Amino acid sequence: MMFNQKAFWEYLGFEGGKEDGSDGKYIRKTIERTGAFIMGKKVFEEGEVSWSNNLYNADVYVLIHEEREPWGQEGTTTL
Helix, strand or coil: CHHHHHHHHCCCCCCCEEEEEHHHHHHHHHHHHCCCCEHHHHHHHEEEEEEECCCCCCEEEEECCCCCCCCEEECCEEE
C-alpha cells in the first residue's frame, strides 16, 4: 500500500511510512515524471481546508461538474 511507503510521505514533506523497498523506488520514479495530479471533488473538498501550501508541488486538476476559479496557493500548486 502506498501509505506504508516512506517515499510517499517524503514527497509530501511529512514523516511517515514504515517501508522503503521496491515499491518506494517505483513511487519515486513516478513522482519524478509527474507534472500534474487529478483528483475528484470529494477528495478536494475534504482536503482543501487542511492542506498546506504547495503540498503537491504541481498543478492539481479537480474533476467537477461546475465551473470554478482556480485556487492558487503559495509556491507552484494551482488547484
